[in-house]
Structure formats: C-alpha cells, structure tokens
Amino acid sequence: MPAAPAAKKSRRPSRPAPELIFGDLWEFDPAPETADPKLKPRYDLFIGGAFVAPAAGRYFDSINPANEQKLAEIAVADERDVDAAYAAARRAQPGWERLSGAERGKYLYRLARLLQDRAREFAVAETLDGGKPIKESRDFDVPMSAAHFFYHAGWADKLDYAFPGARSISAHGVVGQVIPWNFPLLMLAWKLAPALATGNTVVLKPAETTSITALKLAEILQEAELPPGVVNFVTGAGETGAAVVAHPAAAKIAFTGSTEVGRRIMRATAGTGKKLTLELGGKAANIVFDDAPLDQAVEGIVNGIFFNQGHVCCAGSRLLVQEGVADTVIAKLKQRIRVLRVGDPIDKNTDIGAINSREQLERIRRLVDAGVKEGATLHQPPCRLPAKGFYFQPSLFTDVQQSHRIAREEIFGPVLSILTFRTVDEAIEKANNTAYGLSAGVWTDKGSRILKMSTELKAGVVWANTYNKFDPASPFGGYKESGFGREGGRHGLADYVKLG
C-alpha cells in the first residue's frame, strides 16, 4: 500500500480538543440528602428475634468516617453471645427447613419489599456509617440488596429444578457468615438471601466499622415476622468473628474479606468438617486495547477504580493499556479525575466519599508511599479535602513495574496503577500474573477478541466494555487466591445446599 496522501493530515490540524476546566472556578452549593436515617443511640445484638444486651455489657462507638462524629453505640459480642446466637439458630433451623419452599420464599419477598419501602432511610444510614457517596448507596447498594432478596425468594420453592439428578437436596444447617465493611448491606443480602432460601439459619457478623444497616435490617426482620432465630446478628471486631468461625454448631462458614483472613479461616476450620466458601481479595486487570472506544473506556476505568473509593474487591486496580493509545488514555484520565468531586458522602454531587476508617486510610497511604519509593510516578489532581474525616484524593501511578507492591497488593483505595502492553499475549500474561483471580475488564471493539480474552483470563468475572456490574442472577466469585464458591445465580445457590 502506498503511503496515505499527506493531504489527509493537513485537512485536520492537530489542535487538541478544548478542555473543560471545572476545578475551583465555581463553588458548588452543598446538596445534602436530608432523609432521616432513623438511628438509635445504641444497638444491641439481635438474637432469637429480639434485641438483647451483650453478656459483658460492652459497647463500642460507631463513627461517621466523613466527620469522625459518633453515630451510635454498638454491642460487642463475646463467646457467650455468639453461643446464644448459635443456640437460637439451631433451635430455629429444623422448623425453617421444614417450612415449604413457597412459604420461605414469601418471607424473603417480604424482606425485599420492606427494604424497598425504607430504601432512602437505609441509603442515608449506609452512607453515614460507611462513608460511601449517597448516590451509590441510594442507586446501587440498597436497591441491589432488595433485588437479591427478591431474586432468591423465587428460588426457595424451585430447588428441585436447580440441581438436576440430585437424589436429595438439603440445607447445611446453621451457617456462620462474616462480611466486610465495603458494601455492608449488600454483602449481608448476598449472604442471607441464598442461605435462607435453601433452609439454613444464620449467625452473621457485620464488619466492626459498619454494623448499623445490619441492625436496622433486624428491625425489618421483625416487621416481616421472620421466625425468631432464623437470622441472628452478632457485632464486634475480629474476636467476635473468630468466635463465629470457631463455633462447633456452624455447619458452614461463608466469608467475604481479605485473602489473609481467608487463609486464617481455612486453617481454623481444618479438620472440623465445616463447609467453606470464601470471597477474598483481588487485583484486577482492566485491559484497554487500541481499538477501544476510548472515552467510554475512560469512564469505565474511573468507575472501575473510584467506585466506592476503590473499596471494592473486584476493583480494576491495574490498568493495562496498549502502548499506542497509552499517552491518550493517561491524558484523558488525568483530565477526568480533575473533575471528580471528593468530599462529604451525604452530598448528592459527591463522586468519591470518605475512606471507611483511619486504619484503612493509613494502609492506603503506606502503599502509595511504597509506590513512590519503588520508582512509580504519582499523579494526583489538585483538590481540597475536608479538614475532618478520612479522605484520599483520586490517584494514578504511571511508570509502574509488575514487581511493584502497588501492582501486586490490594490497595483497596482510589489508587490506579497503570502498565502498558503491546500484544494480546502480553496483555494476557500480565493480567494473569497475580495470585488473585476475581475479575477483569476488557475494552475493545472486536467481539472475537472479547471472547478470546474472556477465555484466557484467569478470573471469575470478566466485564467487556463495562466494569463493576452486578446482578443477583449473575454468579460472582474468584479463581486462585481470590477464594472459592460463587454468590448469585443458580451457582451461588449451590453453595448453600447439600446434595445427596
């Protein structure tokens, strides 16, 4: 082919598109969501269908990470309380499993509906307790939680259809569940809904920093007249979680959290015969090919890493960009993150809210410092962070090597590490070069390449030309050290039944 005529070049002068600068030109008026979260000053444990004071009478303060103000006092459950919770769950289990599937389903439908009724109240409570932007808790966490109950409600009387050829299908019994602080209500719904639909009863421990929406959901369990003991909530820190995992009455443990704690749980349950499902950490590759719709990809990259302040186990924290478009993508990203609004989570215009806890903020800072020290280049937009509360500005790293800690360890914060690649094979190699395998993203215009990448990537969820999409019908879970078992869909249901 002869070289393209030079005239083509001259028709399009290479002037960059004018940049819209928002920055500090205008002050935004505050737009706080004002619905009443209806918090109680003190929350007790929820055992056997009632709120009960902890045996030791100890409470801790749950604070709002946006301003470090106390929201409520939360009970600390010790071994005696955990034991009482298991006793209640055990008493309730046979009756719950004997109930017809249709009746169990009706309770779950009730939960979905009651949660929808109080959606805004729950969204505000979730944002105050965890620091996530109100637009996310309002438009994602709470409606998706209700959707999980609604979806699983319909499975309860259809289990025979879910497992072809199984001679018997039964519940495990009492299930112990430990959930993380990044999606407090949603993770609770992911855990409770399939467990209840299949006839298990539950002892669940919310994360220490985000217990409030679980305890508010306990009010909904009461409103729904769920039989006492079917669901029990024990609050507290790591010791409470360890007691939940160690209790001999637990037939199964379901955990979502870090790979390190997942390992500890595997060791703690070794030899006990307890069934286990683990949804652990991730270091997902988000792969952008040179034929991708770049503006769309940039939005996807931003959503992939800055959604929920990056407190997402499947966050697209390693961006792999094909060399030919790397400069363009990085320039667009830098421009895009300048207009992200970081600040008060309860403000309806906020894009990036508060980091969940001081501890997590320090962990993010440590890893970012390590990135700088190891030689990567840090880019942060100018932005003013609130004086009180835990905040971290959206951050990009370029010049990242695969060996850098920021390319290997889960940061769990709004920090993106950018690497480049030339060929499809190199992209696959780099994407899979991690101990994790929870998720991956692929951006390309070519359908066959999407399917090729999806086949080769060692990850449980692959998003093509999108990122961070979830649905109750869509199985979610990891390969390799991102854990085992699935949540959602028929596949998730399978982890809560015993097949004979």
Place this chain on the structure above:
Amino acid sequence: MTRLPITKTPKVYVGGAFIRSESGRTFPFKDARGAFVGHIPQCTRKDLRNAVEAAAKAGPGWARRTAYNRGQILYRLAEMIEARTGELAAALTPGQPKGVAAATREIGACVDRMIHYAGWADKYEQLLGSVNPVAAPYFNFTVTEPMGVVGILAPAEAPLLALLSLIAPAIVSGNTVVALASEPNPYPATVLGEVLATSDLPAGVVNLLTGFRKELIPTFATHAHLRALSGVTSAEETKALQIGAADSIKRLHLQPAESPIDWYDPRVQGLYPIRNLVEFKTTWHPVGA
C-alpha cells in the same frame, strides 16, 4: 526344559514416560501368598513436583481439545481397559487365581465408569453453565473452566476402580491430574499406566505415582500449582491437607476414609463430581449496536 519368564519392572507413568523414582528408592511388593512380585517405586516429593510440572505442561493443550474429542479419548481409554481385562485383573490379584472373577468384575466396572464420563464430556456444560437474565442490557453468561492441575489421593481399596472413579471426572473437563495410587496395593496402577500410554490420552494428562502417603501428603497440601485435591483421606490427613491448602487457597473435595464407599454403586458417578473440579467464569458482554 521350562522357559524362565521375563518379569516386568513396575514403573510409574509420568509425563507420558515410564520412570523410576528420581531417588532410586523402591519397596518390595509381595502377592497374597507372600511371593515377591516386584519393586514398586517409592516416589518422593521431588517426583511429585516433577509430575505436577508435567501435568501443568499438558494442561492448556488438553483443555483446548474439543469436548467431543475429550469424550472420544475417554471412550478409547475404556476400550483399552476392556481389551486388557485379563492383564489388569491379574495385576489386581497377583498369586491368587481364585480372586480373578472378582477382579474381572472390578475391571468391568472401570470400563463402565469411563464410558459414563466419556459421555459427559460434551454435556455437563449445558447443565452447569448458564445464561443469566441480568437487569441491564448485557448478554451475561457463565461457563465452566477446568481448575488446572488436580491432585488425586486414591483410597486403599478398589485400587483400579476407585482410582479411575476419581481421575475420570477430573480429566473430562480438561483438568490434568497427578494421582497417588492405593498405598497398600499400588501394583495395578503401574499396569494402568501402560493402558493410558496406549490410549489416545496425551502425555502428562494423567500422571500416576506410587509411594507413601505420609511422605507425599505435605507436598500435595502445599504445592501452589495443584489447584485442587480430590480423594479419600483419613481424618488426620484431611486436617493436614486443609491446613496446607490455606497457603494457596486450594479447593478440596475429600471423602472420609473412615466411612466405606461402595465404588460399584452408580451413585458415586455423575454430574456433581465433575462440578467439584471446575471453575465458573461469568462474562458480561454489552448488547448494542
């Protein structure tokens, strides 16, 4: 004058080759009457690591075969077992001609089990995978993928039937395996290697080791490239494997050695042993112009 027969040297089948242990160690194997049969390789942790390497090398190619092709290869394997019924039955009962009828029954069950799983090769996906009706404009589907290299710990009893009942559901989906044969009765597995070698099974898909569980189980537990373990283990072994598996978040499907398993029962086979050894991958593909 009677002719002195040539006896066969028992060897393990690893990476498509018949090898002795790298350590040179063996242990004598005697028949029911106490007569010497042969020296069985006492495989070491290094042999296990080499076998995992062979299995890992064979993995991608085996997983890329079409389901139809894998089905035919498993069927061919059944053909090979059937054709060598006499030899395998004799290997199950050295020195006890009276046991041959029972041994022949075991070989028949092995053939039937292989046929059962051969037929699954192009069917399980339609039962285990799904298209998921998500509430957004995406074509969302879940498919299975093999886990990779699977470690297999065969029980003491039914040295061929149990071993094959554990291997077949692993390889039918594209996994490759490293299997430790029955500890008290390892001899038939060395003969099984010869059957595998003359089937169309690619080298490295099934690797058979003989040796002592006590010596090898710690490496089965912690080897990071073994993505899953399947087998029959004592309570003590189970605990050790579960603790070791935590290092690399390994998947375990272990049945207690303490409760007897009837390997002839068709209920030990089916879709769910295959399901135990696959991963589920969900892809979101946008629907739009």
